Amino acid sequence: MALPEISRSMLKNSLVLGLFAVVTVGVVAITQQGTAGRIATAEREAKAQALAQILPAGSYDNHLLDHPRLVFDPLLGNKTPTPAYLATLQGEPTAVILQATAPDGYSGSIFLLVGILADGRLAGVRVVGHKETPGLGDKIELAKSPWINGFVGQSLRAPDADGWAVKKDGGQFDQFAGATITPRAVVKAVHKTLQYFDKHRDELLAPVSSQGGENDNG
Numbered sequence: 001m002a003l004p005e006i007s008r009s010m011l012k013n014s015l016v017l018g019l020f021a022v023v024t025v026g027v028v029a030i031t032q033q034g035t036a037g038r039i040a041t042a043e044r045e046a047k048a049q050a051l052a053q054i055l056p057a058g059s060y061d062n063h064l065l066d067h068p069r070l071v072f073d074p075l076l077g078n079k080t081p082t083p084a085y086l087a088t089l090q091g092e093p094t095a096v097i098l099q100a101t102a103p104d105g106y107s108g109s110i111f112l113l114v115g116i117l118a119d120g121r122l123a124g125v126r127v128v129g130h131k132e133t134p135g136l137g138d139k140i141e142l143a144k145s146p147w148i149n150g151f152v153g154q155s156l157r158a159p160d161a162d163g164w165a166v167k168k169d170g171g172q173f174d175q176f177a178g179a180t181i182t183p184r185a186v187v188k189a190v191h192k193t194l195q196y197f198d199k200h201r202d203e204l205l206a207p208v209s210s211q212g213g214e215n216d217n218g
Helices: 005-052 146-151 181-199 201-205
Strands: 069-071 082-089 092-105 108-117 122-129
Touching (some): 092 181, 092 201, 108 181, 122 181, 181 201
Antiparallel strands (some): 082 092, 092 108
16 A cells, blocks of 8 residues: 555655654764874873973973872872872983862862972972862962962971971961961871872882783872
């Protein structure tokens, strides 16, 4: 029996729409496959550049992202294991970059990258995430203030324990006018990160397996 004209029209339209949907899904899938690799590469390069800014030029010759090891300890302030990146020069460890969290910022947690040289001195510190008050607490960002550079060259014992505080609390680090809580939180977190490094120096500076990251539960 011949289909009524309206039924044939509806069937034809359904087939066209179905074919269009299949083609659209295919195009989207191909586009995603083509761009996902480039996006991942760009993200990896951006992360590598951020890490490289913390370490002195010429202090390492490996790719920092190649073989991270997972670390976890209350001293670092992180809620989950995070990657630690070992820097080496001609196969010898020169530094490690740790991720740390200051949970007691004025407006919440402050997320840090802390670079520590093999001899225990700080290579550099960078803030990679925070919600501190613009114009006050955001001076922890290098783009807003050179304050964060004050950590370079410091170590667990220089200054001593009393010196690891803002000046308002009797320490050696500057606070910001109208914003003491933010720098106090960062100083405390960096100090704790140095304490973690001191406890786990051998593990952190040990060669990382080329088969993948290692897990150190502290």
